[in-house]
Amino acid sequence: MRISRTCLASSISLALLALAGPAQSQAQDTSGTGTAAATGTNTDAQPAAPQTQAAAARNDAVQTELQQVVVTGVATGGVRKLDSAFSITTASEEQLRQAAPSSTADILKLVPGVYAEATGGQSGANIEVRGFPSGSDSPFVSVQMMGNPIYPVPTLSFFEGSSAFRLDDTIERVEVLRGGPSTIFSNGQPGATMNFILKKGTDTPEGSIRFSTGTGELRRVDVFYGGKISDGWYGTVGGFYRNTNGVRDAGFPSDKGGQITATLTRKLDQGEVTFYARRTDDKNAFYTGVPLISANEGRSISEFPGFDPLTGTLMSGEMRRFTVEAAPGRTLNYDLGDGRGLAATVFGVDFNQTISGWNVSNKFNYFDGDMNTIAMFTGNNPLAMGAYNATALSTYRNAVAGQTATTATATYLDGTPVPANQQVVQAGLWAVEKKLQSFTDEIRVSKEWMKDNTVTIGGYFANYSSDDVWFLGNSHLMTAVPNARLIDVRLNNGVIVANQGKEGPVNYAPVASYDGSNTALFIANEWKINDRIKVDGGIRRERQKLDATVSNLRSGDTDNNPLTVYNNGTSMPTGGNTALTRTDSANSFTIGGNFKLSRDAAIFARANTGHTFVAFDDLRNAGSQANVNDRGLLPTPKIQQFEVGFKTATQLYSAYINYFHTEFDGIAFQQILADGTILNSVSGSKGDGIEFELALRPIHNLTLTLTGDYQDSKYKDNPSTAGKRVQRQPKLQYRFTPTYRIPMGDNELRLYGTYTHIGERWADQANLQYLPSYKTVDLGAVYRLGEKIELRVNGSNLSNELGLTEGNSRLTTGGAGPINARPLFGRTWEASVMYRF
Incomplete structure (x- = not known):
């Protein structure tokens, strides 16, 4: 990766020079005037002083909501959530715990307009955003920490942003912005932006240790401690370690690893600077499909005989350690237990200070990590062993001259015959090695150049790389039962169809190195017209340059034996490479306004245009420089969004309701089939919908919450899919969550539950694979003994x-x-x- 050393030095120098300034006085810390001046935010909009979790739980929910400040998508400082002119969902540490997310992506179940398929495990989710057409991964969701993207590109093949983040007790809250002004700030995400805010040290020392157990023999410990180090200096440290076999027990740990995070904050005159670092070493099994029975054109789904679809997985100890025949004389060993893991380091600096009337903000982030995928990917649908043998005989009957095959013998690895009626499946054991590295920096300067009118000028810079080694295909034959057994197949003419379970070659094995850089300049303006009306707008100009070196491929036989058909036609590099490059530029725009109906009720409107650029994988799939240059084959997608909404909060109820409209033009889709074939298409989409976050408090200590969305989004521009519903996205989804608090003197019991409804969807663009609606019930309870001890239990589905x-x-x-x-x-x-201290 070619990181701009000038940008890197400038960012770090700016933060270090600020440390030479005198620390804020204790009086300034108490009043909050220093922070307010540094961020350009009114002091009456600042969050309440930090307090213990138990005390926070006792606060009146309405007052907390009224004072809540969001920082994501805001040009300077923060803004009260009720006064923001965009759609944003927030979740506190307690709300995150009550949601009991199974992964980072699963947090998005709290966000209307977003549907996260988190059933792959800790990593590798598919995330869809309101009306945005996407086939897999999460191209329209950016994951940030402290306002800066962890990796500037939200999705690459075998990478999506939520896989680079693990949730633990070092997180104070998360803010999820949908559309809005995010098109001009940071990495310009037009979809959804998840911004995780770390806890910072305060004058009051705070610590906790939490032990967890659960399904899959879960064993987890979380720790956190933060406080004052010396005058003007504050710090935190925390993390987790976890080991579990998971819901789908493969016979080896599904999740094993840990994380440590630390922050160091220096209070400055009229500002502060925070350094943060995180190291994650985590191994996570990746779950794909399991055998099921489909009927009534997919409307009815039932259990496959002998296979529990709720707890079963095809993965097993027998296949855990597998080999890849990469080339003649080159065999590689991999471990399914490594799954879609994360071994990465993140370092960042968040600097804010007012200097001579100018508010200066700089957010720097460096990421370096391995995000390999060692996993099973299902292929063709289940069939009987006898049917598989018949196909093998038909294919290779005359493969040996003068020796016509008449029988096929299938055995387990121990030599035991496999019955002809045994159901079997073919699944690829894939290995993708992916090393990612990135540097991002965003600098903003703001000034109130006339009364109630603030202008912000800024720049965003990113350098990033990905070094890939792929081995796709590598199909294995196995029984269609939980913890499957591998199968060997031989014909009586000497042909070996499957050996040690392997029945297909590596069919796609590129080796590639990619480098990218983005430079964006933006200007934004916020104008408070009067006490009721506030408008803002901004424009952004961005340039991206990509370079790729991709190996040329050939097919060959790794053992030079034509009778071992399972490794014939193996894909392997020729030794030559193809160099590809592409440069694009695009503009983004946003304008919005907020009109106060009262202090705690408002309506807003927002319009924006945004874009996404082609990514590394688009260059590789194009194959030649001529195709890369073809804007018809690889267009620059453009997005237009419009929304109007209403926000209010009272003692009885609170409501966040908005209507949205999206127009999407020119997005390239990719689908990798079981045989390695890559299908590409280009289309657009159009959608309308309503999102809602409602809460009713009919009696003291009882809160009834309803969140969700209804949308109607369809493809356009491509004759083969025009008029079809956008894949994977339900028309209707909602979550109903009652919460009841029972005070018990110095103690309290809180009961909560969630009923979730996810409507019907289509798994593909052609609307041929139907996915029925479903509903789930989750329940939980937390019992707090004074200020120190907390007992919690959650049950899902x-x-x-x-x-x-x-x-x-x-x-x-x-x-x-x-x-x-x-x-x-x-x-x-x-x-x-949990014990707090």
Whole structure:
């Protein structure tokens, strides 16, 4: 990666020079005037002083909501959530715990307009955003920490942003912005931006230790401590370690690893600077489809005989350690236990200070990590062993001259015959090595150049790289049962169809190095016209340059034996490479306004235009420089969004309701089939919908919350898909969550639950693979003993609902009978005990 050393030096120098300034006085810390001046935010909009979790839980929910400040998508400082002219969802540390997310992506179930398929495990989610057409991963969701993207590109093949982040007790809150002004700030994400805010040290020392257990023999410990180090200096440190076999027990740990995070904050005259660092070493099993029975054109889904779809996985100890025949004489060993893991370091600096009337902000972030994918990917739908043998005989009957094959013998690895009626599946054991590195920096300077009118000028710079080594295909034959057994198949003419389970070669094995750089300049203006009306707008000009070096490929036989058909036609590099490059520029724009109906009620409107650029994988798939240059084949996608909304909060109720309209033009889709074929298409979409976050407090200590959205989004511009519903996105989804608090003197008991409804969807663009609606029930309780001890228990999918989040993405059609698809996890529970000090 070619990182701009000038930008790097400038960012660090700016923060270090600020440290030479005198520390803020204790009086300034108490009044908050220093922070307010540094951020350009009114002091009456600042968050309440930090306090213990138990005390915060006792606060009146309305007052907390009225004072809540958001910083994501705001040009300078922060703004009260009720006064923001855009759609944003927030979740505190307690709200995150009550949601009991199974992964970072699963947090998005709290956000209307977003649907996250988190059933792959800790990593590798598919995330869809209101009306934005996407086939997999999360191209329209950026994951930030302290306002800066962890990796500036939200999605690459075998990488999506939420996989680079692990949730723990060092997080204070998360803010999720949808559309709005995010098109001109940071990395210009037009979809959704998840911004995780770390806890900072305060004058009052605070610490906690939490032990958790649960389904899959979960063993987890979380620790956190923060406080004052010396005058003007504050720090925190925390992290977790976890080991579990998971809901789907493969016979080896599904999640194993840990994380440590630290912050160091220096209070300055009229500002502060925070340094943060995080190291994560985590291994996470990746779950794909399991066998199921489909009927009634996919409207009815039932259990495949002998396979529990809620707890079962095809992965097993027998196949955990597998080999890849990469080239003649080159065999590589991999471990399914490594899954889609994360071994990465993040370092960042968040600097804010007022200097001679100018508010200066600089956010710097450096990321370096390995995000490999060692996982099973299901292929063709289940079939009987006898049918597989018949196909093998038909294909290779005359493969040996003068020796016509008449029988096929299938055995387990121990030599035991496999019955002809045994159901079997083919699944690829894939290995993708991916090393990512990035540097991002955003600098802003703001000034109130006339009364109630603030102008902000800024720049965003990013350098990033990805070094990839892929081995796709590598199909294995196995039984369609939990913890499957591998199968060997031999014909009586000497042909070996499957050996040690391996029945297909590596069919796609590129080696590639990519480098990218983005430079953006933006200007924004905020104008408080009067006490009721505030408007803002901004424009952004961005340039991206990509360079790629991709290996040329050939097909060959790794053992020079034509009778071992399982490794014939292996994809391997030729030794030559193709160099590809592309440069694009685009403009983004936003304008919005907020009109106060009263102090705690307002309406807003927002319009924006945004874009996404082609990514590394688009260059590789194009294959030649001529194709890369073809703007018809690889267009620069453009997005237009419009929304109007209403926000209010009272003692009885609170409501955030907005209507949205999206127009999407020119996005390239990619689908990798079971045989390695890559399908590409280009289309757009158009959608309308309503999002809602409602809360009712009919009696003291009882809160009833309803969140969700209704949308109607369809493809356009491509004759093969025009008029079809945008894949994977439900028309209707909602979550109903009652919470009841029972005071018990110095103690309290809080009961909560969630009923979730996810409407029907289509798994593919052609609307051939139907995914039925489903509903789940979650329950939880937390008991607090004074200020120190907390006992919590959560249960998810208590009804054992069999709901599908994904069809067979390696096939282009649906079907009746046996299929492969990815269902919800079955009933799970987790219990924890926390001690605060």
